[in-house]
Amino acid sequence: MARYFYYIVLMNMSLNIILNVPMVLIQNRFSGSITSILISIPLGTLLAYLFTKGMGRFPYQGLPEIFKEVMPGYIRVPFLSFLALMWLAAGTLAVNSYSYVIKLYLNPEMDLRIISGFLILLIIYGATRNTQSILYKTEITMLAALPFIGFIMFKSLSSDYFYPVHIKRILQFTWQMPNYSSIAAASYIFTGYINLVILNRNIQAKEILKYFWIIPLLGSIILAITYLIPFGFLGIQSVGDFVFPWMVTVDSLRMQYGFIERTSFILVFVFMLLTMLFGIVTWNVGLELMKGAFGIQDRKTGKRLFTLTFLSIIGFLSVYFQESVNQREFFGYAKYWFNIRLPVEVVLVMTVFLLSLRRKKT
């Protein structure tokens, strides 16, 4: 079962190639992105290790069950609901960013509300399924998407229009003071492990630790690719001119022998798969946390009233949120969310880790 954990981690890493992480890093490219990336690699790995280790002491228990044993209600309920909202916001941000991509590249004449509305409907359907079935879907989606991601990577590294000299130039800006929002964004690459709060019910965290070296290795490679390849194509100045640098980068690639010439459509397709999956996983975790906070057991009773109303409200709010802000403000909020996420994550990891230590003693 440990492989499902790594699928989720990998999903989180590859999804962020296109969405908001490179945006923040590229904005700060002259002021310490590289040092921030270098800091975020050990930081992300350490957090992942502590959390997985901690969860390993609570076999087949999710975060709500763990907290129920040790915390009084007045701390547990707000904390869990807050975490649930963080997860739901993660899904919303990904889906909404992706609807901007659809609006831009696939369906310019369609209303943005309809695009994100339909995506959210699908995600609500997916998120209300059983966690185990979602894990199976993760495997299918990742196996379908990975060859395409590999193909795009290979295509871009072997392209005539890829200039390694730009990467050498941006490395001239290595020794700058790191900044907080870059660290927050870069460490987000590693955050896939945090879904273990619920998935621990289905996955044994102890098995995961056997292959733990995958996380720093893959994370560093993907971060390097995410950050550096757009420079190779677009140069260090003009890369800042684009809203989705990766879409433009991949648009420089041409498939001479393919059915379609424009490689960017493959990227749109792959990220369709990944965004839906990411939305489903995060919303499912958020929903389960919320249910855990209020002790709702609808799987046993078969009544899905709470689930559906709750997710419909969140879904409506997501569409309303996208409707009420423009794209620039939206990305601003995404950045705020990154900045809040890091301390929350640290607090969560430390709580779980300390709880696991206490459990060992008694």
Add this chain to the structure above:
Amino acid sequence: MKKKDSLLILCAVLALVGMLAGCAFKDIDKRFFVVSMGVDKSNNPKKPFRVSLKLAIPSAQVQPGKAEFQIISENADSIAEAIRVMKSKVDKDFDFGHCRVLIFDRHILKRHQPEVLNWFMRRRDIQGISYMALGKPTAEMVLRVKVKSERVAGNALNISFDQTTNTSPYIVSEIMNNYYMRLSEDGIDPYLPVIEPLKDTYVINKVALIKGEKLIGELNKDETRVLNELLNTGRKGQIKVRQGDNEFFVNVDRFKTKINLVIPKRKKPYVQVNLKIEGPIEASEKKLENNYELLEDQKLAAEVINKRVEETLKNIQKMGSDPLGLGLLYQAKQGVSAKEVKKWENLYQNIEFKVKTDLKLRGTGTMY
């Protein structure tokens, strides 16, 4: 219960299938496909942009020479405005998804280059892999050429620029994303292939060089070939060698260029160009009976190449343009700042080129 569930899902799926409207609510027969686009400078100073669109007219028969198209042009004060006005001249909506070739004329590039490019880069439906070219005398005249062998309207230019179809070493192709990068980066300058219309076809064998945002000149046919070789584009040519009455041709199979900027301590920096060429002799008046003769020819050919490359590099240097991105190499070593950029500009004007060729003649074909 299970059966009822799956029936419900089936109904839902069927209902959703009806919403798949294929062409985003506009059918393909209600669209006009723009296959190439040209931007010229008009004579009217108030409306400087003359935009021409080549519209493909679909037909049931796909036959060489039967590709029909229509050209419409409009003068306006911006490209966006011109497109909007042109929409009222035709019955259908424009679709730029197949616009693969963008042609500009000399005057518009001299003046309004960033403005023009901005429109193309911002449009999501203009592909980043669109080929760009300079039309001579004007872009519109290039668009108006009806190529005899064309099966699909506007495809001839597209195919000529495609390296997998046409490997002519005189054609330098340039895509839009790469052009934009070269334009906005200090230390590398853009170039554009020049298209001249003939009666039923085109000739593309020159390249126009640009410095900063200004068009500064053209390279001739032979220099264009050298530039192609230096850019490592994979378009391989021939080497013609003549010394006294010994004349032969080398057909190039492999051509690899490595360009290094060497900055020795307390000495003047220089550019080291290493070429690696392999190929057989294609034509020779002399019979090459012994190996030493072949080796002699090999040496001779390497010298010819050296000279050819060095002359071209010097000529490009004299024009002041830097299509090979030597400035980037300098910045990669010395750091990226306005001061370094300025230093490089002074340095580039009289930098020395050292060309070294490693040429291997692999054989003499079917004859000695």
